[in-house]
Amino acid sequence: MLHSYYNINAIEAGLDEVGRGCLAGPVVAAAVILPKDYTHPILNDSKQLTRFQREQLRAELQREALAWAVAEVSAEEIDRINILKASFLAMHRALDTIMHQPDGPKPDHLLVDGNRFVPYPMIPHTCIVKGDTKFLSIAAASVLAKTYRDELMEKLSLEFPHYGWAQNVGYPTSLHRRAIQEHGPCRWHRRSFRLV
Template sequence: MLKSHYYDNLIEAGCDEAGRGCLAGSVYAAAVILPEGYDNPTLNDSKQLSRKKRYELREQIQCDATAWAVGIVTAEEIDQLNILKASLLAMHRALDQLEVRPEAVIVDGNRFVPYHDLPYATIVKGDGKYQAIAAASILAKTYRDDYMIGLDREYPMYDWKSNKGYPTKKHREAIRRFGISPYHRKSYNLLGGELTLDFQD
């Protein structure tokens, strides 16, 4: 059973991201504020849920949440910043868009950059411990999946509709054969192993 809140008597936003390990596409983060005393026993880490269940829960979260928002950082920004900074920036962008101002933030993982002067807690595997973080993980994952499926229509050779930009064998073989798209993260080891690509072409 996931816990309702970390802080007592504070409006807290749960944050999580999706897409850190991908070779292509933006990184997405979500911020979710759930009502006080909220309890949805079906909420869980998005990776533990079926695709169908994630999308069902997305609708429920968006209906039930006090506030929710999604923040995006592009592949170009990831290359400029590095993926850790980009992931944290995506969380800040999500928090910026919340229609209700949080009084505290809880984050999946062990790294965060303070958001204004709000208290915050980093919680390893927090998406399996706190409902607001689990809700954020579901929103970040499903909205990013939708985005990658959209990009797949433009670049079907990379099979993004299936791999969502992650480094599968088929994805890397397509990079070797076709080169990179404008959505690939040039700062990543796109081919794996010792092989490198020339990005000057």
């Protein structure tokens, strides 16, 4: 069972990103503030859920969360600043959205999936390795980020069907690498990555 909070006295936002290891598309992050008493029998790391479960959870989380936001950093930006910095930037952008919402709570503590983070101004954070399997708010962020990104890559695959993004969502599958060899990269590919 995942934990509902790290510090009961804090307004906590869980942060997670998806798409770091992809060859194409943006890296996407989400920030989520859940009610302190929120529980869910299946909410977990998005990679451990079926697509159907993720979609069901997405609708519920968007309805039940006290605040949430999803943000992306483009392939072009990734190439310019590197994928690690881009991942942190995506998290900061998601937080920026929450901080600028006129209504709703503002976090005073951040729970970040992973072992590193660039501090967000004026808000302390705690990095938690495999946090998306330990805390509900981080798991919620992983679900919202993944469902958003998967949907985006499916839309992009309509224009570039030969890369198989509807199935691989930009990850380096053999089909994806073969398609890059045959057709070359497109504008959504990360040129700083080893594409083939």
